[in-house]
Amino acid sequence: MVSKIWTYFIIIGIVFGFFNGKLDNINTTILDSTKTSLDLMMQIFPVVALWLGITEIANKSGLLNWLSKKLSFLLGPLFPDIPKGHISLSYIASNIIANVFGLGSAATPFGLKAMESLQELNKDKKTASRSMITFTTINTSCLMLVPTAVLALRVMYKSQDPTIIVPATIIATLTATIAGIVFDQILARR
Amino acid sequence: MILAVILFGYFKKIDLFETFIKGSSQSFKLMMTVFPNLLAMVFSVNILLTSGFLDFLISIITPIIKIPLEIVSLAIVRPISGNASLALLNNVFAKYGVDSFYGLVSSVIQGSTDTTFYVLALYYGSIGIKKIRYAPITSLFADFVGILSSIFICNLIF
Numbered sequence: 001m002v003s004k005i006w007t008y009f010i011i012i013g014i015v016f017g018f019f020n021g022k023l024d025n026i027n028t029t030i031l032d033s034t035k036t037s038l039d040l041m042m043q044i045f046p047v048v049a050l051w052l053g054i055t056e057i058a059n060k061s062g063l064l065n066w067l068s069k070k071l072s073f074l075l076g077p078l079f080p081d082i083p084k085g086h087i088s089l090s091y092i093a094s095n096i097i098a099n100v101f102g103l104g105s106a107a108t109p110f111g112l113k114a115m116e117s118l119q120e121l122n123k124d125k126k127t128a129s130r131s132m133i134t135f136t137t138i139n140t141s142c143l144m145l146v147p148t149a150v151l152a153l154r155v156m157y158k159s160q161d162p163t164i165i166v167p168a169t170i171i172a173t174l175t176a177t178i179a180g181i182v183f184d185q186i187l188a189r190r
Numbered sequence: 191m192i193l194a195v196i197l198f199g200y201f202k203k204i205d206l207f208e209t210f211i212k213g214s215s216q217s218f219k220l221m222m223t224v225f226p227n228l229l230a231m232v233f234s235v236n237i238l239l240t241s242g243f244l245d246f247l248i249s250i251i252t253p254i255i256k257i258p259l260e261i262v263s264l265a266i267v268r269p270i271s272g273n274a275s276l277a278l279l280n281n282v283f284a285k286y287g288v289d290s291f292y293g294l295v296s297s298v299i300q301g302s303t304d305t306t307f308y309v310l311a312l313y314y315g316s317i318g319i320k321k322i323r324y325a326p327i328t329s330l331f332a333d334f335v336g337i338l339s340s341i342f343i344c345n346l347i348f
Contacts, residue, residue: 017241049217056213061199141332147301157288172302180332
C-alpha cells in the first residue's frame with residue numbers, strides 16, 4: 001500500500017507536471033528533497049537519541065510497567081491481541097501521553113519503540129498486525145490537548161486570544177480519534 | 191517529565207548513566223532504517239506538490255462545496271505534508287487575519303489532525319512492514335472526520 005501510494009504520487013506528479021509546464025520546478029524539487037529529508041533527520045535524530053535514553057531508564061526502573069498497568073483497563077479492549085502486561089502497551093501509553101501534552105518530539109521515539117515491540121508479537125513480519133493499525137490510527141488522529149505549533153503561529157500573528165481555539169481543537173480531535181477507533185474496530189472484526 | 195523519570199530511576203537504584211547510554215545508542219540503528227523511508231516519502235510528496243496536481247484538484251472541488259480555497263487546500267494537504275500545511279495556515283492568517291472565522295477554522299483543522307502519510311511511512315518503515323492493509327483507510331477516515339467536525343464546531347461556537 002505504501003509502495004502503491006508512493007508510486008502514484010510520483011507518476012501523477014511527473015505526468016501532471018509535464019502538462020502543467022512544471023517539469024523544471026520538479027527537477028529542482030527532486031534535488032531539494034534530499035536536503036529537506038536530511039534536515040528533517042537532523043531535527044529528529046538528536047531528540048530521538050535523547051528520549052530513547054530517558055525511555056530506557058523509565059523502562060528499566062519499572063516506571064513503564066507501572067504506567068501500562070494503570071492504563072491497561074483503557075487500552076486492553078482496544079488491543080485484544082496484546083498479552084496483558086506486555087511492554088508494547090507501556091510504549092503505546094507513553095506515546096499517547098506525550099502526544100496529549102503536545103510533546104510531539106517525545107512521542108515519536110515512544111511510537112517507534114511501540115512499533116518495534118508490536119513487531120515481536122507479529123506473526124507475519126511483512127504485514128501489519130491488527131494492533132499496529134489500531135495504534136497508528138490513534139496516533140495519526142493526533143489526540144492532543146496542546147497544539148503547540150498552531151499556538152506558536154497564532155502568537156506570532158498577534159492573535160487577540162491565541163488559546164481560544166483549544167476547546168474546539170480538543171472536541172474535533174476527540175471526535176476524529178473516536179471515529180478512527182470505531183472504524184478500525186469494525187474493519188478489524190470483518 | 192524528564193525529572194520524574196530520573197527521580198523514579200534514582201529511587202529504584204539503577205545505574206542511570208549506563209542505562210541512558212544503552213537506550214540512546216539504539217537511536218543510530220533506528221535512524222539508519224528511518225532515513226531511507228523519510229527520504230522516499232519527502233521525495234514523492236515534493237514531486238506531487240510542485241506538479242500543481244493538488245492545486246488542480248482543489249480548484250475542481252472548491253466551487254462544489256462553497257468553502258474558501260485556502261481551507262480546502264489545507265484540508266487536502268494536511269495529511270500529506272506538515273510543512274506545506276503550516277505554510278498554508280500562514281497564508282490564511284496573512285490574508286484573512288488570525289482571529290477571523292477562517293483563521294480560527296484553519297487553526298482548529300491544523301491542530302486536530304496529523305501528517306498521516308508521514309507517520310505511516312515512518313512507523314511501518316522503521317520495522318520493515320510492507321503490507322499495511324487498511325491502516326491508511328482508518329487514518330484518513332479519522333482525518334476526514336476531524337476536518338468536518340472542526341468546521342462544524344467552529345460554526346457552532348465562533
